[in-house]
Amino acid sequence: MLTETQIERYSRHIMLKEVGGKGQQKLFDGRVLIIGAGGLGSPIALYLAAAGIGTIGIADADDVDLSNLQRQVIHRTCDIGRPKVESAREKMEAINPELKVITYQEWISAANINRVIAGYDFVIDGTDNFAAKFLINDACVLAGKPYSHGGILQFDGQTITIMPKESACYRCIFPEPPPKDAIPTCSQAGVIGVLPGVIGTIQATEALKFLLGKGHLLTDRLLTYNALRMKFREVPLKRKQTCPVCGDHPTIIEVHDELDAMTVCDLKRS
Amino acid sequence: MKITINGKDTLIGENPERTIGSLLEELEVPQRLYVTVEQNGDILDRAAYETAPVNEGDVIEFLYFMGGGR
Numbered sequence: 001m002l003t004e005t006q007i008e009r010y011s012r013h014i015m016l017k018e019v020g021g022k023g024q025q026k027l028f029d030g031r032v033l034i035i036g037a038g039g040l041g042s043p044i045a046l047y048l049a050a051a052g053i054g055t056i057g058i059a060d061a062d063d064v065d066l067s068n069l070q071r072q073v074i075h076r077t078c079d080i081g082r083p084k085v086e087s088a089r090e091k092m093e094a095i096n097p098e099l100k101v102i103t104y105q106e107w108i109s110a111a112n113i114n115r116v117i118a119g120y121d122f123v124i125d126g127t128d129n130f131a132a133k134f135l136i137n138d139a140c141v142l143a144g145k146p147y148s149h150g151g152i153l154q155f156d157g158q159t160i161t162i163m164p165k166e167s168a169c170y171r172c173i174f175p176e177p178p179p180k181d182a183i184p185t186c187s188q189a190g191v192i193g194v195l196p197g198v199i200g201t202i203q204a205t206e207a208l209k210f211l212l213g214k215g216h217l218l219t220d221r222l223l224t225y226n227a228l229r230m231k232f233r234e235v236p237l238k239r240k241q242t243c244p245v246c247g248d249h250p251t252i253i254e255v256h257d258e259l260d261a262m263t264v265c266d267l268k269r270s
Numbered sequence: 271m272k273i274t275i276n277g278k279d280t281l282i283g284e285n286p287e288r289t290i291g292s293l294l295e296e297l298e299v300p301q302r303l304y305v306t307v308e309q310n311g312d313i314l315d316r317a318a319y320e321t322a323p324v325n326e327g328d329v330i331e332f333l334y335f336m337g338g339g340r
């Protein structure tokens with residue numbers, strides 16, 4: 001049951017027929033995990049906290065750096081040097097003290113991912129490297145956990161929601177990661193600061209819709225965005241029978257680290 | 271002949287020998303060693319690029335890796 005102050009706080013949600021008091025209760029009972037407390041993770045964490053998602057997990061081993069502040073809007077100048085998950089927790093709790101925020105100050109790897117994602121209803125990928133993106137896909141598909149993929153670079157972004165074994169997964173599109181350093185990262189090639197706001201907010205929207213059970217999820221279509229041309233496009237996709245993880249004869253049956261996709265700094269981190 | 275590439279109508283010269291692999295070269299598609307190609311709604315296996323013909327009216331999507339997020 002929602003209290004008087006909760007009804008006031010969430011009144012603009014509750015007046016939506018797709019949400020209502022019942023929907024708001026579903027959000028409050030919902031458990032969402034955000035992997036990465038950076039560019040994508042910032043708007044996701046802020047909006048999910050404001051929306052009243054009752055339990056939010058956030059995973060990142062890094063500390064806030066000066067060069068993060070151009071886009072990672074959950075962190076402040078005074079947070080430089082602090083663990084990102086602690087900085088993020090503080091802002092989420094300041095927006096909404098009713099939430100339960102669970103922090104994981106660790107890099108996600110094959111050794112811990114199953115433990116970390118267990119118990120969440122929906123997972124959001126806000127990571128910045130292919131090793132993590134493929135690991136999250138494999139773990140979520142194998143555990144049957146719905147999740148949102150997001151990727152950004154320079155002025156381009158893309159996102160897709162994966163309902164394991166029902167809709168196309170990341171490996172249906174990209175069977176394996178590119179060799180390390182073949183594709184530039186944001187730290188090498190740059191990223192316009194507003195871009196993760198656009199993509200991350202879409203990812204947060206998907207989590208809300210999933211918990212509410214309303215609307216159409218971004219499944220079986222890759223949404224691409226280019227900020228310079230200000231164009232969104234949708235590429236229709238379907239699950240691939242030969243997908244190594246969600247196909248009819250999968251070759252990936254347990255999570256593993258994509259060592260070849262790890263960059264030097266990933267290896268230093270672990 | 272006319273094909274559609276990433277939503278754009280594109281005119282390319284007639285060439286019965288043309289494959290998806292040679293199209294990637296011809297158009298100087300970025301990341302072409304790693305790009306995923308969807309042809310008329312089906313994602314092609316990379317091994318098929320050198321043999322899959324390109325036909326009039328094909329709807330082709332090049333899907334690129336985007337690894338950033340933090």
Ligand SMILES: [Zn+2]
Nearest residue numbers: 169172243246
């Ligand atoms: Zn798949």
